[in-house]
Amino acid sequence: MLMITDKTHRGTSLLADAASLPAASCGEARLLSLQGNASLFSQLTFPRLRPLMAKLPPRWFAIGAVVAGLPVGLALGFVDDKGQAELVSLIVATAHRRRGLGQRLLETWMADALGRGALSMSVRFVERGLRHEALCALLVRAGWTAPVEDGLFVLGRAGPMVGAVGSWAPVSEKLTKQSVYSFDPLCLTAADEQRVKDLLAVDDAAQMQGPLRLWPRLEPEVSCLVRRQGELVGWVLAGPSSERWQTLSGSESLNGTPTDPLIEYFEAFLDPSYWHTAIAVGAYFHCYRKQVELFGPQSLALYYTDTSRPRMVHLTRRRFAPIADRVETILRSHGPSSVYPAHN
Structure with a gap:
């Protein structure tokens, strides 16, 4: 000892x-x-x-x-x-x-x-984090896979994001068509629950959890159900959280605990049939606006999207990254498979 x-x-x-x-x-x-x-x-x-x-x-x-x-x-x-x-x-x-x-x-x-x-090993870290190049080299020397992009974190003030998103013409146009699309409170009927199960079964919903599983973590006032002519076609789910902030706090330029309220947008999903519309951005705008009303314009909005959803990554880079305070690329590496014991 x-x-x-x-x-x-x-x-x-x-x-x-x-x-x-x-x-x-x-x-x-x-x-x-x-x-x-x-x-x-x-x-x-x-x-x-x-x-x-x-x-x-x-x-x-x-x-x-x-x-x-x-x-x-x-x-x-x-x-x-x-x-x-x-x-x-x-x-x-x-x-x-x-x-x-x-x-x-x-x-x-x-x-x-x-x-x-x-049975497996992995590590995730911020690309711009302190000494990340040295860590990448160390992992490769030890037989780990070369780090690859695993997702994006986006962090911004809710007030400025509402102002920016609300000024986009496609969003403004969609928001005026309330007879077609609506952003409703988290109140699920039996038919809605079955619709959620059906939507989660499509390929584009891989790794999604949906409102029923995430319910204990949600803040209903900053979440919504997306409907088209009354039918449930998607959702935006959010709630207070420090988990994602903690991952970002490992970077050199963002450290400690935020003093302003932090809302994490856990999940957003839209029926692939309607991805050509701007309604997904409109749903975010609706939730951001509610966040401003409840927590103030300086409250923080944080969300993450991973590479398994390339369309959402594209939307994030094209629309949200330019108006955010911070955008961080998250890298992931996996340990060498040769070290694990053989198992049936």
């Missing part, structure tokens, strides 16, 4: 239940498998994750590196109940970089993940 002390804790161990792993050749660095209270390493991860370090949750695990009793590196992640391991952060102190320590941390984290039943 390796004891590391901190004067702020009167000499008591902050790693009393950390198991020491065999040291390898990297100066005097030693790797530790961290469990329980690992708060001494909290400065080696993103601010949003630091509270976790005081008591790592059951599915979370970390590998720490120490030199002369001081923490100098950390690899942190978790394995979910389906065997998917996610590397959440990997940081080496500036003075100890370019010594192979990052690769040692990553490879040891991978071995630990396998020991915890991981």
